[in-house]
Amino acid sequence: MQMLVYFGTKPFTRDLPHLSIPLPFEGSIPFAPEWVTVYAMTFFFWIIGLIVAMEQERELCFKLFTAVYAAQLMCFVFFIAMPTCIDRPEITGSAYYDRLLSQIYAADEPVNLFPSMHCMLSYIVFRGLMYCPGVKKPYVAAAGVLTALICASTVLVKQHFLLDVFAGLILGELSLCIALKTSVWKFVEFFQRKLLQTKR
Helix, strand or coil, X not given: CHHHHHHHCHHHHCCCCCECCCCCCHHHXXXXXHHHHHHHHHHHHHHHHHHHHHCCCHHHHHXXXXXXXXXXXXXXXXXXXXXXXXXXXXXXXXXXXXXXXXXXHHHXXXXXXXXXXXXXXXXXXXXHHHCCCCCCHHHHHHHHHHHHHHHHHHHHCCCCCHHHHHXXXXXXXXXXXXXXXXXXXXXXXXXXXXXXXXXX
């Protein structure tokens, strides 16, 4: 669903004006392409974190997936209603991280920034692990540190502005509140079960 939201909204906003929303001091934040290593780890973090959650109690699993779906729907609304863009620096180095970042830049247009899906989903995974009874506190703390590093990496490799990061964290928490404090997760479970039955 993430790829559908991220790439599927682009044709609808391609010809619309896009906002660039850096804070006044962001020009002083250095460009650090070596941080792409952390940025690229995000996908593995999501996968591992959600697999761990799936091995916990069934209700928690569906609540976390509900939070993920809610977050992605919020992103869909923002990507359509408030298209954003960023000017990327030229990559002049030839180290492995320069080549990796060049590939990411080539594959990923500098649009659909607000909120940051990287930060939002990483935060949901981290917070979800906090509710997993089988995950020890040091692992949860490590997930929190990694989430903070991922958020920093999105800014340092010039994929996002700070406002994108803050919005991702805030909407990630809102998505969790919807999933944990309402019964919406039961609808997700119902549709998931129906989908599996249809495939059999």
